[in-house]
Amino acid sequence: MSEPQPDVAGDGSPPPLPETVAETLGALVSGSGSVGGVVVAARHGEPAGVFAWGDARRSPRRPVTPETLFHIGSNGKFVTGLAVLQLLQAGRIALNDRLGAHVTGLPPVLARTSIANLLHQTSGLPDYLDQVEDWSEPVSRRMVFDAVSEGRDFEPGESWAYSNTNYLVLGWLIEAVSGMTYADYLRERVFAPAGLPFARPDATATDIAARAQGFTLSGDKLSKADQMEDEMSRAADGGVLFSALDWAPWCKAVAASTLMSPETAALAWQPGSLRTGRAAPYGAGVFLERCRGQSLYHHTGAVPGFVSQTxxxxxxxxxxxxxxxxxxxGEPPLEDLALAIAEGLAPGSTYLTQPVMAEDARTARLRRAFRRADADLPDSLLASEIIAAGGETAPSWGVRPEHVFAPVEQWSVTGGEMVRYRWIGDDEEQGHIVVGWTENDEVFWIY
Known part of the structure; x- marks a missing residue:
């Protein structure tokens, strides 16, 4: 089946990027093997610039344009989180409610889980996707029930761990409370009032003309990515399509509290509460950090053939x-692309250009612990939150004596301090991680 495509006013298009910024983005994309993609920026909800490259589809060839729809994977969790907060504002739910108070037929481990623990990824529920080998398989309640059949990985609020199960079942909550399908709820209660021209829940069984084709590059072999089952493609743990032209109006609607009151919207940026009294810096589907003393929100997403960064x-x-x-x-360095356009439009605004700080005793301890890429941090360095989650803390690189590994920024949080570290490894490969330190110099967060 096919459906008509909306018309978009030309004045909604982002302005051209400065030539130097476009050149920087082009250099980052070059040689990545990516078939196509787009980087789009807004400034306070107004269009600020867009950089598109490559093809949305290969047969017949269709280049990427600002109207092209991409699956944004787990970046859709924020959309789900806002939908849940709308139900909260309407008085239909409370964050401390157990899921079973609204959704029937659940096993006890799900029924007893609070909405707050689901939103903040502090439920301890295993990730159902760890058991999914074929994305063309329908998403069923039985699949999720099987994933949680052996119980939690930790008790609610004891730790933090990313689990797609949390947001998938929040979709069940939205459907049970609203009486609408998750997809219809997003169309009518989220995307329409936000004034988005193209954004929509995905539907692989529908011919969506503006939708990009997903590809997989394995070595030198490029092939079409596995097609997700129709329900899987629009599941609440990340199942929406966005175009570059949707981005600025979405940011504007969120900032203007178009979808809910400012007081309710502020809950999206509140961290989760842990039993230790410390906070897990994850809001309603978004990571919560600081950069140069101001807020920094981010997330990633991935489904077969698509990868995203906000x-x-x-x-x-x-x-x-x-x-x-x-x-x-074929995945290009999306975080680098996002940082490059942000830095290009507002020089000196990101952690890319922050100078490194002097090494302290904590940094030296981390450097020693990170010498081997396959070694977790020793338990003596870990707070109870990470030990409860399994203690898997090794980064994906090995820090050697000649490598740069240094702090660039720190900020206070409840019960401790967050520190952003920069690392530069072989071939100038570099990145950043954020580590949460307790007041006793134990690590309670690493991401």
Whole structure:
């Protein structure tokens, strides 16, 4: 089946990027193997610039344009989170409610889980996707029930761990409370009032003309990505399509509290509460950090054939969506692209250009612990939150004596301090991680 495509006013298009910024983005994309993609920026909800490359589809060839729809994977969790907060504002739910108070027929481990623990990823529920080998398989309640059949990985609030199960079952909550399908709820209660021209729940069984084709690059072999089952493609743990033209109006609607009151909207940026009294810096589907003393919100997403990155810098007001239609070996450096456009539009606004700080005793301990890429941090360095979650803390690189590994920023949080570290490894490969330190110099967060 096919459906008509909406018309988009030309004045909604982002302005051209400065030539130097476009050149920087082009250099990052070059050689990545990505078939196509787009990086789009808004500033305080207004269009600020867009960079598109490559093809949305290969047969027949269709280049990427600002109207092209990309699957944004787990960046859709924020959309689900806002939908849940709408139900909260309407008085239909409370964050401390157990899921079983609204959704029937659940096993006890799900029924007893609070909505707050689901939103903040502090439920301890295993990730159902760890058992999914074929994305063309229908998403069923039985699949989720099987995933949680052996119980939680930790008790609610004891730790934090990313689990797609949390947001998938929040979709069940939205359907049970609203009496609508998750997809219809997003169309009517989220995307329509936000004034988005193209964004929509995905539907692989529908011919969506503007939708990009997903690809997989494995070595030198490029192939079409596995097609997700129709319900899987629009599940609440990340099942929506966005175009570059949707990004600025979405950011504007969220900032203007178009979808709910400012007081309710503020709950999206509140961290989760842990039993230790410390906070897990994850809101309603978004990671919560700081950059240059101001808010920084970010998330990633991935489904077969698509990878995405969002970043929003409170200091400069720059909000970025970077997404491509090639996974595995064809994935471009999306975080680098997002940082580059943000830095290009607002020089000195990101952690890319922050100078490194002097090494302290904590940094030296981390450097020693990170010498081997396959070694977790020793338990003596870990707080109870990470030990409860399994203690898997090794980064994906090995830090050697000649490598740069240094702090660039720190900020206080309840019960401790967050520190952002920069690392530069072989071939100038570099990145950043955020580590949460307790007041006793134990690690309670690493991401």
């Amino acid at each position: 970043m929003a810098f409170g200091g400069s007001g720059i909000q970025v969506l970077a997404v491509c239609n090639t996974d595995e070996d």
